[in-house]
Amino acid sequence: MLDTATHRHHHLPDRPGVGYKPQHFAAIMEAPAPVEWFEIHAENYMGDGGRPLAQLRHLAERFAISVHGVGLSIGGEAPLDRDHLARLKHLTGWLQPARFSEHLAWSTHDTQFLNDLLPLPYTAQTLTRVADHIDQVQEALGRQMLLENPSTYLAFAESDMPETAFLAEIARRTGCGLLLDVNNVFVSATNQQTDPRAYIDAFPLHLVGEIHLGGHDEDADDHGAPLLIDSHGATVVDPVWALYAYTIARTGPRPTLIEWDNDVPDWPVLAAEAARAAAVLDRVPA
Amino acid sequence: MTVRQHDFTTALLNPAAPVPHGLTGPAGRPAGKRFNVYRNNVAVSLTEALKTAFPVLRALVGDAFFEAMAGVFLRDNPPESPLMMHYGAQMPGFLAGFAPVRHLAYLPDIARLELALRESYHAKDATPVAPEVLLALPPDRLMQARLRLAPALRLLQAPFPVASIWLAHRQADAPKPAMRPEAALITRPGFDPVVSALPPGGGAFVAGLLSGQPLAPALAMAEAETPDFDLTETLGLLISGQAIIAIEEKVLL
Incomplete structure (x- = not known):
């Protein structure tokens, strides 16, 4: 009999993945195509047992898994929560996922714990702090992590470097990879009134280990300027698909995740989004 | 101008507080409404977590009231851990002190039951003892044995019909609850926790087993409270709930 633990899926394929939701378990086991891998939110799988862990074990036998943390507070002023780091170490230890990423x-x-991804200024001081935290995470987990670019709604007057330069320097100091959320690029660029393609051009694309795509909501600020809100509750909009194609033309195929966390639709809607990502990936030479 | 995360957090949890200086929109204008996106994200995500955790509590007080109450709760009780599966543990105490619902004295116990259900859902797996093994044991040996109970088992003894109220909101054919003290038993056969109202004396019996008493003294505790205690029904609920995971007999030398 094969020992499944020694036949894990060690790499995310350069194909579409989807954020795993328990209500899709049966549909996935029956007909996963075109989805080839799944991402889980680490914090939902830190209980002691029951259905969540049982489903995850089944999922991991068939598919490569990416573990995405949403609670480590890497950009926090305070030291990292050692208990939480220990829980992450336990999860990545038994699951042996293909990737681990945080924000x-x-x-x-x-x-x-405020249950939202809050922004930080980009300065020499915050750069040192974030790099120290990432060193600590990579040391504790014994693996490279990917750091994801945020969606932002405001800026800090004190910031003195662009986000792309900040991320590139973090990666240079720590050896971490990057998770490029193309929807976040579009949301932040619209909100900051900058050019999303210029952001992609300035991004250290050779460090991208995973891409995220998701939906957003539209609002306006006090002055009537567009204010996009990263909702993960709708289909990916056409301008984000275009920005994704622009990105993939430069990176070559990369593992690409459809994120849908609120008002989660039935499986066929997610599979259709994944098929759209597959079509973009198919057009690009590896 | 440095914006400390302390000031950001304070403004985040207090909608009346001014937006910290040094946060801007494009062209360097003050952030204004843009800051409210974060305020809204925090309030909505925590409210959603509470709705998921307390479905029957929400049904009992109504959607609009629950939402308003969640807004008060979350500002005084933000999560203390990134594990949202633990969020809301202070809800029973909050309800007991929240003036608009103080007359609904059973609400804290409903919240306790829903917290216990969530704990049960995430509890460690365990293999139950086969019913045949239990039934094959001679009665005198059974009475001296200790029954080890599953990690997913929860017992809640309340001065209100806590299980009956909960069941009346989850099952269309559930009987109308009679106002009396009641013990709720949660078992988890497989992965889905099941709520049962224990018969009178059942709470004392299961509490006895949980404290490590052999069956005979646990039964005596139940009978002291309820002379005509019916062991069969309570034992049947433990067996069908796959809640007995070991039979420990004293080794006789």
Whole structure:
């Protein structure tokens, strides 16, 4: 009998993946195509047992898994939560996922977890802090992590370097890879009134280990300027698909995730989004 | 101008507080409404987590009231851990002190039951003892044995019919709850927790087993409370709930 633990899927294929939702388990087991891998939110799989862990074990036998943390607060002023780091080490230890990623953001202050990805200024001081935290994560987990670019709604007057330069320098200092969320690029660029293609051009694309695509909502700020909100609750819009094709033409095929976390639709809707990503990937030479 | 995360957090949790200086929109204008996106994200995501955690509590007080109450709760009780599966543990205490619902004295116990259900859902797996093994044991040996119970089992003894109220909101054919003290038992056969109302005395019996008593003294505790305690029904619920995971007998030398 094959020992499944030694036949894990060690690499994310350069194909479409989808954020895993328990309600899709049966549909996925029956007909996953064109989805070839799944991403889970680490914090949902830190219980002691029951259905979540049982489903995850089944999923991991068939598919490569990417573990995406949403609670580590890497951009926080305070030291990392050692208990939480230990929980992540436990999860990545038994699951042996193909990837682990987290956000360039903070979510914990003092003892309060705010359950949102909050922004930070880009300065020499925050760069040192984030790099130290990433060193600590990579050392604790014994693996390289990917750091994701955030969607932002405002900026800090004190920031003195562009986000792309900040991410590139973090990666240079720590050896981490990057997760490029193309929807976040579009949302942030619209909100900051900058050019999303210029962001892609300035991004260290050779470090991209995974791409995210998702939906957003549209609003306006106090002055009537467009204010896009990263909702993960709708289909990917055409301008984001165009920006994705622009990106993939430069990176070559990369593992590409459809993220849908709110008002989650039935499986065929997600499979159709994944098929659209597959069509873009198919047009690009490897 | 440095914006400390402390000031950001304070403004985030207090909609009346001014937006910290040093946060801007394009062209360097003050962030204004843009900051509200973060305020809204925090309030909505925590409210959603509470709705998921407390479906029957929400049904009992109504959607609009629950939403308003969640807004008060989350500002005084933001999560203390990134594990949202633990969020809301302070809800029973909050309800007991929240003036608009103080007359609904059973609400804290409903919240306790829903927290216990979530704990049960995420509890460690365990293999139950086959019913045949249990039934094959001679009665005198069974009475001296300790029954080890599943990690997913929860017992809630309340001065209100907590299980009956909960069941009346989840099952169309459930009987109308009679106002009396009641013990709720949660078992998890497989992956889905099941709520049962224990018969009178059942709470004392299961509490006895949970404290490590052999069957005979646990039964005596139940009978002290309810002289005509019916062991069969309670034992049947433990067996069908796959809640007995070991029979420990004293080794006689």
